[in-house]
Amino acid sequence: MKLDLQHCRHPVTPTVEGDIIIATLTNYFETHPVDAxxxxxxxxxxxxxxxxxxxxxxxxxxxYAASLQRPQEDAIPQFGILALMCCAFSVAASIEDKxxxxxxxxxxASQAQFHLGLFGGAMDSFDRQQLALDILQExxxxxxxxxxxxxxxxxxxxxxxxxxxFTGSMDDAAFFIAExxxxxxxxxxxxxxxxxxxxxxxxxx
Numbered sequence: 001m002k003l004d005l006q007h008c009r010h011p012v013t014p015t016v017e018g019d020i021i022i023a024t025l026t027n028y029f030e031t032h033p034v035d036a037x038x039x040x041x042x043x044x045x046x047x048x049x050x051x052x053x054x055x056x057x058x059x060x061x062x063x064y065a066a067s068l069q070r071p072q073e074d075a076i077p078q079f080g081i082l083a084l085m086c087c088a089f090s091v092a093a094s095i096e097d098k099x100x101x102x103x104x105x106x107x108x109a110s111q112a113q114f115h116l117g118l119f120g121g122a123m124d125s126f127d128r129q130q131l132a133l134d135i136l137q138e139x140x141x142x143x144x145x146x147x148x149x150x151x152x153x154x155x156x157x158x159x160x161x162x163x164x165x166f167t168g169s170m171d172d173a174a175f176f177i178a179e180x181x182x183x184x185x186x187x188x189x190x191x192x193x194x195x196x197x198x199x200x201x202x203x204x205x
Contacts, residue, residue, distance in 0.1 A: 096108060
């Protein structure tokens with residue numbers, strides 16, 4: 001899922017631009033499969049920033065600067081910090097706009113757009129990495145299932161060839177198979193043998 005930046009490009013005032021950026025981020029997090037709970041998180045902090053009259057902006061700037069010194073931290077909180085920076089600059093733009101300080105207001109709005117671009121690129125990269133990881137996990141699961149099916153077939157083949165003349169118990173046979181034939185545990189082998197016996201009794205093997 002890509003962050004839609006198209007409707008953030010031509011707002012009329014710094015306040016409008018900031019509001020659109022905040023709404024864009026909130027909507028993105030509310031619909032993103034990884035961060036569905038972060039939309040309310042953004043909204044809560046925007047309210048805090050607005051109540052603080054810009055004081056919170058300095059706090060978020062300090063947190064953002066500190067986060068850059070800890071690149072080993074989990075990626076999602078880093079993305080959250082970038083999103084909050086977008087919101088902090090957006091709120092600051094609105095505050096300066098209301099103070100009739102257009103130069104400072106547009107400077108903050110420009111910083112909000114810049115951080116929005118960083119955020120969008122970071123999340124796009126994360127989504128591509130997550131997709132690649134999901135594909136690898138699916139392939140690994142398919143390979144495991146194929147291997148399990150092959151080992152189950154080996155157990156069935158051994159039982160077809162040997163159980164009729166085997167003098168020990170099914171547990172003895174399962175222990176033998178687990179140790180000598182297939183690299184799976186006794187319990188799994190015993191379950192395969194139980195299924196083999198049930199199918200054989202039903203005349204389907």
